[in-house]
Amino acid sequence: MSTVSTRAPSRPAPDTDRQAPKRRRRQVRERQWPAYVFLSPWMLGALVLTLVPMAVSLYLSFTDYNLFDPPHWVGLRNYTEMLTEDPRYWRSVGTTMLYVVVAVPLKLGLALGVAMLLKNLNRGRAFYRSAFYAPSLLGASMSIALVWKALFNDGGTVSGLLDSVGIDVGGWVGNPHLAVYVVVLLTVWQFGAPMVIFLAGLQQISPDLYEAASLDGAGRRRQFVSITVPMLSPVIFFNLVLEIINSFQVFTPAFVISGGKGAPADSTMFYTLYLYERGFTASHMGYAAAMAWMLLIAIAAITLILFRTSRSWVFYADEEGR
């Protein structure tokens, strides 16, 4: 969020007129106050809907609060309990990490691959672009997650197909070793949004570069490694950061597919789902708030690390001389 400076930048006043800065400040204030009045609904909104809830959530994370009784201050107990006493907390962290590590590269790889195919396609590009983008619009909905659940349930289409070729695993949804991949596949299927961004990035790369490279005898693979990837690296970086942040917050598909329980045996108990379960099913709002703050810290740390490492691999065209 941008901060609104409440004071005009003051400059050292000339010694000759000691009253000047005061007067100038007053003038500035007079010019600015209507702006604050007109901004006030927004600032009120930011304060009431963002800052206050955040502050309350931080406060609640140090309390024991069950929604019924008034919050009861327990200091760091929620944090120490989640880090040292709760095996399910670490399982939810593990499940979420597994999901991020598998789903993000798959999704981005698929998005890039399809974008490269579409880039060279002249006829029907608009059609394919919309067709591949559609799941991104639909995918977050409950109904698609329900369809997915039906597909992978015992007796559903997928297990039926596998069964017909002699692989009998039963329903994926009921199997703790496979259930998480149902959610992964549902996410990967929604590769449309990063694909469109990749497509835009690919179109920015000058054809001259490829032409020159092929004159020098570079093959397709060489061109991909030496031209496409470096020229596209800012876009890759952008998509990577976005997808990682989104993946840490995966909720709806896991909620629907596991019936809100992270079932079976906690195999789809992602971090946010566990947070929800602690807060709304088990009525431990304080613990849930503490989990939310840990997630915020973790995402901030991971984003920071990504930005740090990006200096060594993200290439911006205007830094050519570096």
Next chain:
Amino acid sequence: MPEPRSGRRPLPRRAVLAAAAVGLSAALNSTLTACATASGSTSGGVTLTFSWWGNDDRAARTEQAVRLFEKEHPGVTVRTSSGDFGAYLQKLATQAAGGGMPDVAQLDYRQVSQYAGGGALMSLDDTIKNGTIRTSDMSRDFLRTGTYKGGQYALPMGRGITGYAYDSAVYARANIPSPKPSWTWLDWERANRKIVALGLKSPDGRPFAGANDGGTNEDVFETWLRSRGGKLYASQTELGFTEDDLTAFWTFCDRLRKDGTIAQARDTAQANSTETSPMGRHLAAADFTWDAPFPSYPALLGDSVHFAPVPTTDGHQGSYFKPSMLIGVSADSEHPKEAAQLVDFLLNDQRVGDILAFSRSTPPNRRIAARVARTLKGPEREIYEYAQTMEKYGLDAPPTAPPRGDVAIQTAFTREYQRVMYGLATPRQAARELIDEANRELRS
């Protein structure tokens, strides 16, 4: 607002502030009035809100009863809402936390302590004392299930009991006598082995098991525990069983499942209704269940399905009569008197009894139960007679309402046994983890 002559000329401060204030107050006012009309009373008189969970049949019958109440109490309007069980509980919890709980709400046994302890429910002691709510036709022991720390906070709406749905045709084929109230867990194990020995196949060609796997179900464990003289909770903050008890139960289930005597893990994991249960899918001959959902088994599987007692330990039954659901009044209700009248009407009016019948299991009012029982036939008659048989056989008194942590412990129970089923933990490891978690829940 006067138009400024130049860009430099400041706007009149008062005019702008006044305009902003008017706008803001208009916005706030409209939301406040919206709230008032939504929750307060209308000009016609008193508006009560009443919510419950259940299927369409229960909803239709309850609506009919509520309309009758409105006719008897001119000036009182009752707005109703209902949903399915899982969503209902979460919605009610959020409403109660925000002080917006319905005036009258159907409650689960597991919610009573939580809501009463958190001050969300009104004490019904005074309304019972002054006769607004009559309890003379209900069992004193059974009323205790709606108490918290000695006060009556909710009243049972129906009386349920656990039992065992089984396919008598399969039992006859395997030469197993029909289960008596005194049959034991060992008899049960032997019966399952005999069924498996028949070598029956399900429609998709998989082996047919004796029963479903009760290891995921806290109710089955409670019945097993009580048959051995134990109980789930020693107090509101203490478990009534040990790690050894739970390990023994889960080892028993685990062994039978590995033998193929009871349903496979993947079928147990996906069972969440009669249709998806191993028995409903023709994968097993029997299922632990409650009396209220029992009629859906013969409806799905045919008339050879009957309702039997759950196994005992040396003849000691672990079943008990439990409120299938309760009813309570919000502590924040603006019309406690009318709310209490509605509760009384739903529980004690004979015409309501005829309308609601057994849609919430056996009515707690004995006079109404006997009156409605005369009209019962088929599976419903069977459950009614089952309850009478069990009453005569002799059951231990029901425990008081479970502690507030029980909601979380119940789901943990299912999850931990799933870990056992899929080989992610041994019965002892899972039991250790459950008890650790339960102690954390009960502590807070």
